[in-house]
Amino acid sequence: MASPPLVPVLAVVGVGLIGGSLTLALKRSGAVGKVLGVGRQLKSLRRAQELGLIDEVATLEQAAQQADLIVLATPIGAMASTLKSLRPHLRDHTLISDAGSTKVDVVSVAREALGDRIGQFVPGHPIAGAETVGPEAARADLYDGRNVILTPLEENSVSARERLIAVWEACGARVMLMDPATHDEVLASVSHVPHFLSSVFMWQVASSANSDQRFALAGTGFRDFTRIAAGSPEVWRDIFLSNREAVLGQLQEVRQALDQAEQALQDQDGQALYEFLERAALARRFWASRSGLQ
Amino acid sequence: MASPPLVPVLAVVGVGLIGGSLTLALKRSGAVGKVLGVGRQLKSLRRAQELGLIDEVATLEQAAQQADLIVLATPIGAMASTLKSLRPHLRDHTLISDAGSTKVDVVSVAREALGDRIGQFVPGHPIAGAETVGPEAARADLYDGRNVILTPLEENSVSARERLIAVWEACGARVMLMDPATHDEVLASVSHVPHFLSSVFMWQVASSANSDQRFALAGTGFRDFTRIAAGSPEVWRDIFLSNREAVLGQLQEVRQALDQAEQALQDQDGQALYEFLERAALARRFWASRSGLQ
Structure with a gap:
């Protein structure tokens, strides 16, 4: 019997270059089962589905209820409300990460929004070009050989941290750990x-x-x-x-x-x-x- | 009988990317007869000859005595001494131009060095990339569609100005006139x-x-x-x-x-x-x- 994939159900909030390339890279390596896509623009999500970036369109509530890993690939300004919407529906084992370009501020926002579930949030930042935007720009090889920085929190368990490292390595990236500041x-x-x-x-x-x-x-x-x-x-x-x-x-x-x-x-x-x-x-x-x- | 080329004898001082591309572009359009190359490094000049950028290696004195047009494609710091060496041997109809990135300073240097022959100097500046250097980098199409600025002096005759415009247009460039400042x-x-x-x-x-x-x-x-x-x-x-x-x-x-x-x-x-x-x-x-x- 085949072992289950690294991430049985992945939800990506914001399916553009960064989020879409993540799903393509994980699909390429067989590291993901099902991919849910969440976003503000239904048209863009439908396009992402046509392009094979996601398998289903979902709401934040559905993502929180079903996903093993939720990655926020939205502008930083949208993260507070997204995390607040996810919180009431989160299961205990679900991990959340992000792709935001700054970390001190995102960690502060996440602490505020997630409260005692902050240990489920492992902050991240893939260093990859973003001159093109939208689902059409997504590429399975975007992260090959590129640096991804994780800034784990003291509340993160060792296994949470290691799962996130494994996810990004499955995308072909090199993971570096650093403190947020x-x-x-x-x-x-x-x-x-x-x-x-x-x-x-x-x-x-x-x-x-x-x-x-x-x-x-x-x-x-x-x-x-x-x-x-x-x-x-x-x-x-x-x-x-x-x-x-x-x-x-x-x-x-x-x-x-x-x-x-x-x-x-x-x-x-x-x-x-x-x-x-x-x-x-x-x-x-x-x-x-x-x-x-x- | 074929009409003579636009520039029967051209001398280029400094046969690298800028100077070498000029000679290739003029050869491409049949606008030049013979090309003399002048420079500090004999090895580099021999290479330019092998590559077909120049026909003969020459001294500044030979260039002044033989050329119809002398183009200085050297660093700006070298122009004063070059012009001083050319001056005693210049013929009346010979034109001089340059490819320096600044013009007020070059004009001042040229007035000082050339004295009453300043009317023979028509300052120029081709706006073309210079990230690569040396004769190997020269390309016949470097100036195609690119801007070349001429900053003619009041001492230049109309025909001197027009000859320089014709030379750069023969290289495929677009010529713009501007005052040095x-x-x-x-x-x-x-x-x-x-x-x-x-x-x-x-x-x-x-x-x-x-x-x-x-x-x-x-x-x-x-x-x-x-x-x-x-x-x-x-x-x-x-x-x-x-x-x-x-x-x-x-x-x-x-x-x-x-x-x-x-x-x-x-x-x-x-x-x-x-x-x-x-x-x-x-x-x-x-x-x-x-x-x-x-």
Whole structure:
């Protein structure tokens, strides 16, 4: 007799790129039995069903009553109400996780919403590109070789933690454990601050008197530097508000670096400018050679 | 009898991506007769000859004596000495142009070096990617559909200006005329400032105590935002020093935009944050749809 799958019934709340790729990856590895899809837009859920991302459309109540694992792949701003709706119907063995880009805030929201069931919530964050959206964008290989961070709570049992690790490994991902505050600082640094700076820069160019002329002469460097600024304003507003302290802290450090570099330029200090540019260039080239992201 | 080519003898000083692609593009369209290559490294020139970028290796003196058009595709820092070496040997009808990323400074250097022959110098700047370097990187189609800016001087004759326009159009480029100061402001905005900010950011991450952890979690957004920071420290130091005033001016405007956006985040003003992110996102998407650079 075949052993039961790792997750007999999975429910995904928000079946877009992140949630849909999770279901495809788990189906690919035979790690999931049935997949329930929950969401605000029935049309989008029907499309997800046609695409084979989910097996059935469900409500939050049905998800809480039937699923062994519920993954929230919604904007962070929607998590409080989602968890509150799930809570009264949760079974004892059901685990909940999420894919939110910040963790301190999500953990706080989850504690508030889940109360004494907080031990069933294992916070997570898959680090995977999100430039495309919707069920059509989902891919079974999205998480292959990518990092997924879990920030387990002290209330999580060892088995809860290990089940979540196994789920993400079944998706092809590499799981890293971290505390929520470290996660938020690191993500503020390498994800949120670049988005903030790219958007500030794009805003400044677009607001200039001769923006048409500037845009006409913008080349490939501009293209790369501003690509992230095209991201969803709703999603990123939520991320910045949710990770406000850490983002402001990192921006402060970037400002200090900017002060130094600008002073070198102001002083026409070619040697200091060169050393600053060289350190940045060497670090970027070293990162590219190790990350696999050219 | 066939009419003579647009440029009977072309000399290129610095036969890398920019210079080599120019010679290939002109050969492709039959617009050039013979191509002389000048440079510091004989090995690199021999390679350029093997690759068909140039027909003969030459000295600056030979270039000045034989060429109808001399294009300087060297770092900006090398232009003063190059022009001084060319000057005593120049014939009256020979034109000189360049591919430098700044124009006010280059024009000033050229006036100083060329003296009463300044009318023979028509400053230019092809806006084309330079992430790869060396003769191997040269491509005949590099300039197809790309913008080339010329910043003609009042001393240039109409025919000098028109010859340069014809040369770049023969390369497949779109020629735009601009005064040097406007060129420098626009390029400071859409090219130099992004490079400066990307390098500052990369420097800050690399200088953090937990940089390894940060780099391990950096994803595709980080990759795009920092790609330009890998560029040559020598080349970019020269560009920043050469366009110092305009870069500092644009950085000042970016700082003002950053102040506003940061204040909105500090104040947890979701509406102001949203409007700022939305304006940036819409501008970026609109630019992508029109520029052909996705």
